[in-house]
Amino acid sequence: MGPKIQKYFSGEKSKRSVVLLIDKVKILKDADQGMSINSIMRKYNRKSRSTVSTIKRAKENILSQIAEVQGNISNRKRFKKAQHPEVDEALYIWFLQKREGNVPVNHEMLEVQAQKFYSQMVGEGQYGSRGYVDKFIKRYGIRLLKITGEKLFSNIGIIDKYVEEFSMEMRSLNLKPYQIFNADESGLYFKSHFNDDVC
Structure with a gap:
């Protein structure tokens, strides 16, 4: 009995490895540059010729779908569209x-x-x-x-004016730099729920 038949009768399932979209694009690029299917299989550690052949046949479909994807495709394996x-x-x-x-x-x-x-x-x-x-x-x-403080709403144009006024205030009160501290974003959130904001 051959190894494939033994595996079938033993009940073992072969692991199905899905090719990432970014790798499909690289495979198509290599195929366009004339690289043979065997060379592509070795380069991307693919055991099945049919995987590479299927990717080559579906070139137009893959590239058109990738063009529609808005986000990052580096970790994506499939195109899943929303219901609506x-x-x-x-x-x-x-x-x-x-x-x-x-x-x-x-x-x-x-x-x-x-x-x-x-x-x-x-x-x-x-x-x-x-x-x-x-x-x-x-x-x-x-x-x-996570957005904290007023980072998004800072007005860059008034920073120089603020630094100058603050220095004058320090001199008038005879304060040293070690006496100045900011507790605005100290990270104390009493009974606050964790909240992620999408940026």
Whole structure:
């Protein structure tokens, strides 16, 4: 009995390895430059010829789908579209507008906005759950960041004026630099819930 037949009768399942999208693009680039299927298999540690052949045959489909992806494709294996792509697109445009206006956006805001867009575009029903927002963030490569203090709303133009006025105040009160400290962002949040904002 051959090794494949033995594996079949022994009940062992061969592990299916999925090719990352970024690797599919590299494979297509190498194939376009004339590299043989065997060379590509060795370079990307692929055991199956059919995997490379399938990627080559699906070239146009893969490249067109990658062009539609908004976020980072480095860790993505598949193209998964939202159930209602028009809601997804409207939510992403809304998110970009908020980001451009330096308005922090969190999970709850995305959930509420998704529900509004769903009601306007599709009709009545529940949409915009926590799971949907998680998948939306992953689909578009959005990063979650914690925003503290007034970092987003700092006015760069008045910094020099503030430094000059502060120095004058220190001199008038006869203060030394070691007597000055800032407790604004000391990290003390009594009974505060953890909250991520999307930037």
